[in-house]
Structures are given as structure tokens and as C-alpha cells.
Amino acid sequence: MKFAEINLLAIALSGVANVIIGGLWYGPLFGKAWMNLVTKINKNLKKKQEGIVRSMIIGTLGAMVLAVVLNLILIMANAKTLFQGFHVGFFVWLGIAAVLRLNGVLFEKRPFRLFMINASFDLILILAISSIIVLL
Numbered sequence: 643m644k645f646a647e648i649n650l651l652a653i654a655l656s657g658v659a660n661v662i663i664g665g666l667w668y669g670p671l672f673g674k675a676w677m678n679l680v681t682k683i684n685k686n687l688k689k690k691q692e693g694i695v696r697s698m699i700i701g702t703l704g705a706m707v708l709a710v711v712l713n714l715i716l717i718m719a720n721a722k723t724l725f726q727g728f729h730v731g732f733f734v735w736l737g738i739a740a741v742l743r744l745n746g747v748l749f750e751k752r753p754f755r756l757f758m759i760n761a762s763f764d765l766i767l768i769l770a771i772s773s774i775i776v777l778l
Contacts, residue, residue, distance in 0.1 A: 644717050652778045653709045656771040660705030661698065663770060667763045679756040709771045716775055724773060731772030732765070739764040 668676055712734065721730045743761045746752040 644714070647717050648710060648713045649775060649778050652713065652771075652775045653706050655774050655778070656709035657702045657706045659770045659774060660702050660767060663767055664698075664701065664763070667759075667766070672759045672763075676756070676759050679753050679759070683752060683756075705767065705771070708768070709775065712768065712771050713775050716772065721772075721776055724776060727772040727776035728769055731768045734772075735761075735765045735768045739768065 712731065715734060716727060716730055719726070719730045721727050740761050743757055743764065747754055747757045
């Protein structure tokens with residue numbers, strides 16, 4: 643592992659990208675649809691929104707961990723161009739994120755539409771992080 647090659651600026655910007663993309667995705671773009679689907683699953687969700695700032699901070703830190711791991715994968719794949727970053731990012735999403743999200747549909751009987759909203763957010767975020775890393 644080449645931890646010395648990790649781009650700390652890219653990691654920090656990935657955290658910012660997570661907040662911006664997440665705010666748009668779960669706000670004006672798909673916020674109402676997402677909220678309708680998750681409140682059908684969890685009737686107490688409105689009460690749990692009290693800790694939203696804490697959740698956003700932890701989610702941002704999680705995105706930064708994701709960025710560190712993606713940075714290492716991109717180094718190992720020798721991805722240096724935007725196309726190569728997208729290529730690696732897409733397959734990381736397909737083989738890891740999408741498969742794990744699909745388990746919620748298969749075993750927890752979550753709506754497929756909820757899977758689509760969440761998994762497509764994961765794809766956009768992973769592609770954005772991969773882009774940030776290869777461009778910096």
C-alpha cells in the first residue's frame with residue numbers, strides 16, 4: 643500500500659463533495675420520494691431527525707474514508723485520467739456498493755425504488771470522488 647501517495651486535499655474535497663451531492667440528492671432532487679419510502683419502513687424516522695447534524699458529520703467522515711480507499715485502489719490500478727477514474731469508480735460501485743445495497747431489497751424487503759435512489763447516489767458520489775482524486 644502506498645499511503646504516502648494519498649492526496650489529502652482530494653480526501654478533504656471528497657468530504658465536501660459528499661455534503662453537496664447528498665444535500666442535492668436527498669433534498670430537491672429525490673428528497674420527497676426518499677422520505678416517503680423510508681417513512682413507510684420506519685414510522686419513527688421523523689423523531690430520529692433530531693440527530694441529523696451528527697449523522698451528517700459521521701456520513702462526511704465515512705465519505706472521507708471511502709475517498710482514502712478509492713485513492714489506494716486508483717493508485718493500484720494506475721488510473722491517472724478522468725476516464726480511468728470513472729472506469730475504476732464504476733466497477734467499485736457495481737461490485738461493492740450496488741451489491742451491498744441490493745441486499746436491502748432482497749433480505750429486508752425494502753422497495754426497489756429506494757434501492758435505485760440510494761444506489762444511484764452511491765454511484766454519483768463514487769464517480770465524483772474518483773474524479774477529484776485523478777484530477778488533483
